[in-house]
Amino acid sequence: TTRLVHVTHADPKGSIPAFALEQTFGDIAKRLVAIRKEVGRRTESHRHLMASDALNAGDDASRTADRQIRSSRDAHAHGSESFNRQHVDPTNDDAAAVPE
DSSP states (O other): OHHHHHHHHHOTTSOSOHHHHHHHHHHHHHHHHHHHHHHHHHHHHHHHHHHHHHHHHHHHHHHHHHHHHHHHHHHHHHHHHHHHHHHOOTTOHHHHOOOO
16 A cells, blocks of 8 residues: 555656556555455354354253253152152052952
């Protein structure tokens, strides 16, 4: 940009050779292309990071759900055992009798 400003102000009557301006604009265009590519790479990298974060969050949620399911199953099993101990009396002959 400095080069373009210098060239433009150095010859206000327009007698600068066209190839000098083309070279300057060509340099600017090349730099813009390089900037666009870098922005694209950074954007893609950012997308990958966001996707990775989303996957990690999904994994965390899945692990939390698995823990809750196991906890619920354990509570159910414990409740069933407790219920059976309270309601089935092995010393009761009527409960232990096998019908003929």
